[in-house]
Structure formats: C-alpha cells, structure tokens
Amino acid sequence: QEFEWMIPIDEQEGSHMIQSHAGRDPSSLGLTGVLIVEPKGSKYLDPWNSKPMESGWEAMIVNDEERDFREFVLVYHEVGDESFRPLNRHGEMxxxxxxxxxxxxxSARALNMRSEPFGINNLAQQEKRFHFEDESLAYSSYTFGDAPTTIPRSYLGDPAKFRLVHGGGEVFHSHHPHGGTIRWTRSPQSINNLTNLTQAAYDGPVKYPVVRTTSDRVDVKVIGPSETVDLETECGSGLCQR
Structure with missing residues (x-):
C-alpha cells in the first residue's frame, strides 16, 4: 500500500515519526518509522560512496539552493515493554x-534497533581474559572494536544535523554524546544570526565562536515517547574545542 503526503512549501524541515496507533505493542516491538522532510530541491547521497540513496539513518544532504550538511537520524527506543525478555545470540534470556x-x-535500551550490554560484554570480557576490569579502556574501540550501535562519522568541521526520534513507549531517553563540548542551542529560532555557531562551519572549522547567545547552549536533550527533535551542533563536526 502506498501513501502520498503533501508537504507545504513553507513547512520547515525536520523529522516526523510514523507508528501504529492500534496499540503500543507493535511500536514496542519495532513497528515504527521516520519520515524526514529536507529543504526543497535536496538530493540524498550515500556517505560511503556518494551515490544517490532513498533511505538510511545517515546521509549527505546536497542542495544547489541551500547549504549542504551531513544528517544522522537516531531513534531511541526500548526492546519490548518492561516485561519483555530479550535473548542473546545463543537464544538465552x-x-x-x-x-x-x-x-x-x-540490552533493553536501543539505538536504531541495535543494543550492546556494556557490562555483560565489555567488562565481562576483560574480567574473563585478564582477570581485572579496566573502565578506562572499556569504552575504547581500540580494546573491543567499534560498538554495534550507530556511529555518526564526518570530517572535521563538517556541518551536521541530528534528527532525534523516540520510537519507544516505556521510558524517557537522554541524548548526551559525552564529548564535553558537543553542544547545540536550546532554542535555535530565538537567534537571528547563527553564523559563528553553525553556518560558519559550512566554510570550514570555526576558530573564533561567539561566547554569549540569546539561547542557552546545552549538551543533553531528554525526549519522551513519540517525540522528535532536530539538533545542529555548534561549530560543525569536531565542535568549537579542537
């Protein structure tokens, strides 16, 4: 079955969640989707080979009339409801x-249908193989390889937009990249000129970002079930502190 959605020209870009309202069980088990509205005339390119793409959680958005940017769609959700028991790859609870x-x-909290229990996998492997737990390296890709969850990748200074979506129905989730200076404006519409925060990143890394702005800059965003939020990090990828 096909659906057609007419989007007014003056409607702002952003993310819209698609879900079943017949009950919460289908959504809790992953029957959700996201429709992203891009600026008019945009083309969507695969970040790995620069070829056109129709769908995906990460893309390069190219537009002859607008500024180009990298896009990352992160869907926070749970794996089933609170009574659901996920299984590991061996079929064990x-x-x-x-x-x-x-x-x-x-493993009951996930990103884009992916989850990796931190203590069960990483710290347990350290204890098993080396007979001690070293939390300083437990987060490192050097120690365990890249995590199976989504890893947004870009070059230094690349403008990037994050589309946050809550696809679950049980708990709230906190988007906090842990970078220390990975921030965005709380109310971007309240700032008339974002040149030194976001737009300047389109011409390379920002060396002298503004210190004070009308809107606060924050590094964490809490979202609830069915909510969507669009964020644009200040100074582009790599942020202001390099």
Missing part, C-alpha cells in the same frame, strides 16, 4: 540486572 554494572535490563 539476558538477565534483568547487569551483574557487572548493576544496570537494569541490559
């Missing part, structure tokens, strides 16, 4: 409590 980190329901 994952424990309700992580024995290493004491986290509740490991």
């Amino acid at each position: 994952i424990p309700q409590r992580d024995p290493m980190t004491d986290a509740y329901r490991p």
Whole structure:
C-alpha cells in the first residue's frame, strides 16, 4: 500500500515519526518509522560512496539552493515493554540486572534497533581474559572494536544535523554524546544570526565562536515517547574545542 503526503512549501524541515496507533505493542516491538522532510530541491547521497540513496539513518544532504550538511537520524527506543525478555545470540534470556554494572535490563535500551550490554560484554570480557576490569579502556574501540550501535562519522568541521526520534513507549531517553563540548542551542529560532555557531562551519572549522547567545547552549536533550527533535551542533563536526 502506498501513501502520498503533501508537504507545504513553507513547512520547515525536520523529522516526523510514523507508528501504529492500534496499540503500543507493535511500536514496542519495532513497528515504527521516520519520515524526514529536507529543504526543497535536496538530493540524498550515500556517505560511503556518494551515490544517490532513498533511505538510511545517515546521509549527505546536497542542495544547489541551500547549504549542504551531513544528517544522522537516531531513534531511541526500548526492546519490548518492561516485561519483555530479550535473548542473546545463543537464544538465552539476558538477565534483568547487569551483574557487572548493576544496570537494569541490559540490552533493553536501543539505538536504531541495535543494543550492546556494556557490562555483560565489555567488562565481562576483560574480567574473563585478564582477570581485572579496566573502565578506562572499556569504552575504547581500540580494546573491543567499534560498538554495534550507530556511529555518526564526518570530517572535521563538517556541518551536521541530528534528527532525534523516540520510537519507544516505556521510558524517557537522554541524548548526551559525552564529548564535553558537543553542544547545540536550546532554542535555535530565538537567534537571528547563527553564523559563528553553525553556518560558519559550512566554510570550514570555526576558530573564533561567539561566547554569549540569546539561547542557552546545552549538551543533553531528554525526549519522551513519540517525540522528535532536530539538533545542529555548534561549530560543525569536531565542535568549537579542537
């Protein structure tokens, strides 16, 4: 079945969640989607080979009339409801409590249908192989390889937009990249001139960002079920502190 959605020319770009309203169970088990409205005339290119693409969580948005940017769609969600028991690759039930980190329901919180229990996988492997746990390297791709969850990639100074979507129905999620200076404006529409924050990144890394702005700059965003949020990081990829 095909659906056609007419988008007014003056409608702002952004993300829109698609879900079933027949009940929460289908959404809890992953029956959700996201429709992204891009600036008029945009082309969507695969970041790995620069070829046109129709769908995907990461893309390069190219437009002859607008500024180009990288786009990352991150869908926060749960794996089933609170009574659902996920299975590991061996078909075994994952424990309700992580024995290493004491986290509740490991692997039950996910990004884009992907999840990796931190304590069960990484710290447990350190304990098993080296007989100690080193949290300083537990987050490192050098130690364990890249995580299976989404990893937004771009070059230094590349303008980037994050489309946050809450595809679950149980709990709130916090988007916090842990970069220290990975920030965005809380109310971007309240700032008339974002040249030194975002737009300047289109011409390369920002060396002298503004210090004070009308809107606060924050590094965490909490989203609830069915909410969508669009963020544009200040100074582009790599941010202001390099």
